[in-house]
Amino acid sequence: MKLSTKGKYGLYAMFYLAQHAGNGPQPLKSVAEIGVPEDYLEQLLGNLRRAGLVTTVRGAQGGYQLAKEPQAITVGDIIDATEGPLSISECLSDEGSCHRAGQCKTRRVWEYLSNSINDLLQSISLQDMLEQEQFGITKES
Amino acid sequence: MKLSTKGKYGLYAMFYLAQHAGNGPQPLKSVAEIGVPEDYLEQLLGNLRRAGLVTTVRGAQGGYQLAKEPQAITVGDIIDATEGPLSISECLSDEGSCHRAGQCKTRRVWEYLSNSINDLLQSISLQDMLEQEQFGITKES
């Protein structure tokens, strides 16, 4: 179980935009300095735009900027937008794939895990990241 | 971010073994009745054996059984054994892939998420699953 680079890059990009909020639209070239291929990043920002997390200004001097305040955007929003909704098990989305009653006892586990992880992701906002220390990290590595 | 079938099938199989604990070794054929191809399941049970979660008896009347009590085996153990350790981001395992200081602020997020999810997975045992209702599910779907 791991995140693909889409979610990771998406968070990088959104964090970059959060850091530059208020400075006008940031062109793709600038955002790509976080270390992501431009052509690939473009796709991800497209998804983030369609999800309503960033707005764009086309043409010269255009670029990308956050569509909302940093505290109104969560890590979960970003991962949803870039990776698609996380589904621990397709049992949860596809009804009918649990063809045996015995197996369905495990379904409740997926349900519980899925809900818990979603809550977790929704509990961290870009603002929290800007402020650091805000989301429960206490132990030193 | 999703689990592969390995983790899912692994949990099915382990839950099956938990349900039949005390009835002697369960042959692969029986376990496969949960709806997993025998040849594939064999690989997964091999991983579970190497992880010390099941023991096997070879030869006629042989089969697989839990290596420990159901309360001593967690969903996290099973997923680790079948899917390999979950790594949200390779930033956490591979040092040096965070090549920019700016990006590394997001690293703490992965760290936090990773720890939280691991704790979550470790908090559910097979015994909890046998007893149902035991691992925090309260809301009706």
Add this chain to the structure above:
DNA sequence: TCATACCCGACTATTCTTGTCAACATTAGC
């Protein structure tokens, strides 16, 4: 010794990931 069962490694088809590329649409500024 034979049937039952686990053990192991190689092989493969399909899908997903991670980009790359080319053509197009929009707009600011001269």
Add this chain to the structure above:
DNA sequence: GCTAATGTTGACAAGAATAGTCGGGTATGA
């Protein structure tokens, strides 16, 4: 209006991962 800067879109492709499949072992109870 022209041009350069910029976002938009969809097609394409190499490589890796997933989800099995297969063929031959080895151990053991009857």
